[in-house]
Amino acid sequence: MPTRALPSIAVIADAHFHDTAADFGFPGIEIDGRRMTMRSWSDTRQSTRVFNESADALHAALDEVQRRGIRHVVLLGDYTDDGQRSTTETLKGILQGHSDTYGTAFYALPGNHDIFGPRGRHHTKEFLTQDGRRLSVSSDARLAGEHVVFSGGMYCEGYPAGLGPMATFGYFRHPNYLHWETPFDGSDAPQDRLYEVRSPDGSNIYQLMDASYLVEPEPGLWLLMIDANVFEPVDDVFETGEETAFIDSTSGGWNAVLRSKPFIIDWIANVSRRAQALGKTLLAFSHYPALDPFDGASGAESALFGETSVVRRTPRKAVADALLRGGLSVHFSGHLHVEGITRRGDGHRSLANIAVPSLVAFPPAFKVVHPSLEEIAVETVEMSERPVNNRLCAGYAQEAAFVGEEQDPIITAGSYGAFLRGHKRALVRHRYFAKEWPADIVAAIRDQRVADVLRSIGRKPGQPSEDLPCSDLPMSELIADWYCLRQGGVLALWHIEPERLALYRALARHFGREPRHHDGSLQSFLGVFFGALGVFLDRAEGGSRRTTVQLAPQHECLAV
Numbered sequence: 086m087p088t089r090a091l092p093s094i095a096v097i098a099d100a101h102f103h104d105t106a107a108d109f110g111f112p113g114i115e116i117d118g119r120r121m122t123m124r125s126w127s128d129t130r131q132s133t134r135v136f137n138e139s140a141d142a143l144h145a146a147l148d149e150v151q152r153r154g155i156r157h158v159v160l161l162g163d164y165t166d167d168g169q170r171s172t173t174e175t176l177k178g179i180l181q182g183h184s185d186t187y188g189t190a191f192y193a194l195p196g197n198h199d200i201f202g203p204r205g206r207h208h209t210k211e212f213l214t215q216d217g218r219r220l221s222v223s224s225d226a227r228l229a230g231e232h233v234v235f236s237g238g239m240y241c242e243g244y245p246a247g248l249g250p251m252a253t254f255g256y257f258r259h260p261n262y263l264h265w266e267t268p269f270d271g272s273d274a275p276q277d278r279l280y281e282v283r284s285p286d287g288s289n290i291y292q293l294m295d296a297s298y299l300v301e302p303e304p305g306l307w308l309l310m311i312d313a314n315v316f317e318p319v320d321d322v323f324e325t326g327e328e329t330a331f332i333d334s335t336s337g338g339w340n341a342v343l344r345s346k347p348f349i350i351d352w353i354a355n356v357s358r359r360a361q362a363l364g365k366t367l368l369a370f371s372h373y374p375a376l377d378p379f380d381g382a383s384g385a386e387s388a389l390f391g392e393t394s395v396v397r398r399t400p401r402k403a404v405a406d407a408l409l410r411g412g413l414s415v416h417f418s419g420h421l422h423v424e425g426i427t428r429r430g431d432g433h434r435s436l437a438n439i440a441v442p443s444l445v446a447f448p449p450a451f452k453v454v455h456p457s458l459e460e461i462a463v464e465t466v467e468m469s470e471r472p473v474n475n476r477l478c479a480g481y482a483q484e485a486a487f488v489g490e491e492q493d494p495i496i497t498a499g500s501y502g503a504f505l506r507g508h509k510r511a512l513v514r515h516r517y518f519a520k521e522w523p524a525d526i527v528a529a530i531r532d533q534r535v536a537d538v539l540r541s542i543g544r545k546p547g548q549p550s551e552d553l554p555c556s557d558l559p560m561s562e563l564i565a566d567w568y569c570l571r572q573g574g575v576l577a578l579w580h581i582e583p584e585r586l587a588l589y590r591a592l593a594r595h596f597g598r599e600p601r602h603h604d605g606s607l608q609s610f611l612g613v614f615f616g617a618l619g620v621f622l623d624r625a626e627g628g629s630r631r632t633t634v635q636l637a638p639q640h641e642c643l644a645v
Contacts, residue, residue, distance in 0.1 A: 091306050091366055095150045096452040098161035098372075098419025099443035100143045101198065104175040105138045105477075109222045109236040114213040114483065116476045123213045126481040126493065130511035131519075133308035133422060134445040136166060137477045138501070143179070145471050146451055151187050155453065157302055158189055159310075160254070161419040162196025163374025167208050168247060169224075171238030173199075174469070177250040192255035195296055195314050196372040196420065197335045200247035203293055208239050214250040216417040234571030243326075244294040245275035253312060256296055264301035269354040273298075282345050284318035291318055291326060297349065299356055306456065311349060311371040315341035335383050336397040338373030338420070339404040350407050357412035366456050366636065367414070373398070374418040374428040375436035376405055378500055379571065380624060385617035389610060390521045390602035395421065405429045409436050414636045415461060417454075422446040424465070424574040425624065426632055439463055439633045447569055448576040458636070465630045467576060469502025472635070478523045506580055512564040517568070529607050539596070542608040556587040563589070567614070570575045570621035575628030593619025 101333070109120045115122050124136035150158055163170050183189050209223035224240035230363045248256050257264045257273040269278050281290045296312040315338075316331040323330040334341070342349055353369070360367035377399050378385060387396045398421060408416070409430050415437045422443035429436050442450040442465075448470040454461055478496035485492045495507035520528045530538050537558040544576075566585060569577045578586070596610030597619045 091456045091458075092157055092303050093153070093155050094308075094368070094439050094454045094456070095146075095153075095155045095158045096161055096370070096417050096454060097143075097146055097158060097164075097444065098417075098441035098451070099134070099136050099163040099196070099445065100146070100160070101136070101139050101163055101166050101443065101445045102143050102172060102176050102179075103139045103166040103564040104172050105137055107142055107171055107175065108237070109171070109234065109238060111212070111214060111220060111222065111234045114215065114217070114480050116483075118540055119476065121476065121480065123480045125211045125213050125360070127219065127221050127488075128211045128482050128491070130320065130508070133512065133516075134443060135508055136445075136507065137480075138447065138474060138504070139166065139445045141471075141474055142449060142468060142501070144467075145468055146444055147179075147189075149182050149468075150189065151183070152284040153453070156187075156189055158191050159308065159370055160191055160193040161370055161417060162194045163198040163419060163443075164193060164196070164251075165199050165633050167210075168199045168201065168205075168241035169208060169239050170242060171236075171244075173247070173250045174225060180254060181249075186571070190261070190302055192300060192302075192308055192310055192370075193251050194255075194310050194370060194372055195248070195312055197314060197333065199241075200242045200314065201241050202331045203243045203244055203291060203326045204328070205241050205243040205247065208241055209233070210239065213480055213484055217480070217485070217487035219484070219488075220296050236244075243258070244296070246298060248275075255298060256302060262300050262302060263304060264299070264307075266299050268295060268297055268348055280346060280348065282316070282318055283489035284320045286320045286581055288320060289318040289323065289330060291330075295346065295349075297352070301365070305365055307356070307365045307367045309367060309369040311353070311358055311369060312343050312574060313338055313346075313349075313373045315345045317341060317345055336394065338398055339371075339375050339400045343403060343407060350411060353413055362410070362456065366458050366461075368456060368461070369413055369416045369455065371416065371418060373400075373415075373420050374427075374434065374438055374440060375400055375408055375416045376429055378418065378421055378423045378425050378427055378438065378440035380425065380427045380623065381622045382571070382617055383619065386611055387602045388603045388613050389617075390523075393521050405436060409434050415634050416441065417441055417452070419443065421572075423572050424448060424450065425628065426575050426634075435635070439632075439634070442576070443574070444468065446572070447502070447504075448580070449501060449505060450576060459631055460635050462631065462633050465576065467502070467630075469500060469505075469580070471501045473498050473501055473504050502580055506526065506565070506569060509528075509568050510561065513561055513565050513568065519563075525609070526607060526610055530611075533560050534558060535560060535563060535592075538611065542611060553588055553591050555582075555584045558585065560589065567621070570618070572624055574621075574625045575630060578625050589618050590622055593622060 113120045207225040214220045229235040314334045423440045424442045427438045453464040498504035592615045596617030603613045
């Protein structure tokens with residue numbers, strides 16, 4: 086059977102757009118005669134994403150989309166920094182301008198940073214002002230004072246108000262669509278897209294909107310856009326649905342979908358059956374991974390650090406089972422800022438979860454999908470070679486000078502990829518060591534070199550230490566690369582020096598252990614840590630910047 090050509094689709098995840106020209110009620114910081122609304126480096130080095138660089142990264146990605154002549158773009162959630170009213174409005178203008186100029190059609194999905202519950206929530210963020218001073222901006226007027234500026238534009242809206250600025254980007258019916266529906270049939274009215282959620286004791290019951298939709302933008306291509314944001318009520322007494330009445334959707338994802346949105350699973354099965362009967366190519370998208378994007382490596386992380394954010398966000402096997410029964414073949418996800426593909430099932434039925442990296446975390450990239458009826462080819466477009474914004478680096482330098490800190494070497498990074506790798510180094514010291522790592526382990530290794538650490542834990546016969554390549558490397562550098570390999574997979578290999586990779590492979594081979602062997606000691610901790618390093622290396626070396634996924638054969642979809 087000949088392969089039928091369909092239009093290519095760009096998939097951009099976790100753009101986390103922040104507007105450096107935003108007006109939040111203070112003048113910002115002046116750099117080279119230009120006023121900028123910059124987030125502080127103090128906050129950035131504790132966040133898993135960068136903020137100020139997001140606008141340039143998004144524009145660069147859209148420019149590449151236009152250069153390639155791609156007309157369809159999926160925004161895979163977390164398209165805004167934190168759903169701020171003014172930020173979302175500015176993003177709307179950027180997307181609409183690109184659409185008006187180039188004819189690009191955008192299809193958006195909500196992420197946990199774009200919208201919150203039925204009423205929204207307050208945000209307070211730290212910015213830079215004159216000479217690198219820090220100032221907070223809050224949407225909560227009660228916090229306003231000498232060091233906190235009030236701005237209503239900082240507020241994050243809930244459903245459905247938060248969808249308003251993005252309404253023309255898939256969430257509601259458009260006359261150009263060949264087909265459009267929701268799990269609730271054909272109506273796009275918010276009041277017709279409600280489902281019921283209850284707190285565990287049944288005392289709090291809410292009607293919440295689901296923003297899922299199916300769209301056919303061109304003949305033969307179905308995009309299944311799944312709103313996997315789930316806000317589960319908690320037990321207690323509340324007013325009318327304020328933020329504290331719900332569990333944040335961040336760690337819920339597909340595990341929470343099975344609990345609170347079972348109608349989504351039924352809808353997926355129904356859509357899959359119809360797609361096969363009608364000869365449609367069906368691609369599914371949601372913000373949250375449907376399969377473990379680390380493909381089992383999170384077990385080592387759980388043994389080392391307990392229930393980290395990654396561990397909490399890992400989908401259970403029941404999710405894969407439900408989607409396989411529903412006939413889903415391929416699903417694209419964001420959320421964890423990770424590169425990779427995970428497969429489950431067998432030759433009869435299989436599901437592939439394609440994890441799309443973020444534009445604002447290492448490694449910066451997006452995907453381009455080339456679909457046909459029988460298979461899809463997925464290409465990774467990396468953004469690492471683009472230049473660093475020198476104005477932003479000058480702002481970070483002013484901040485460091487004002488507080489009397491040594492400047493982070495990141496401000497001299499030669500490329501965006503090098504900048505984000507440097508950001509990962511900063512995260513090790515200011516987030517991972519502070520919030521996730523055991524304090525005694527940190528104290529024992531944070532200022533040591535690899536050879537020193539290996540001597541301190543001793544070695545068994547046949548285990549080298551002094552003769553390892555690059556063994557004078559600081560442990561903090563190795564740990565930063567551990568996280569880069571965890572997140573970046575095959576894309577990380579191009580950023581890590583060959584001699585370091587040789588060291589890491591030797592450490593994994595000679596000192597690595599399985600997670601079950603961790604007894605709390607430094608020696609066993611490092612054994613599991615090096616064992617996970619080996620798993621990350623295997624995953625990276627087995628990856629590819631371009632991959633092909635077979636779609637479900639005709640008539641293989643089973644009912645749920």
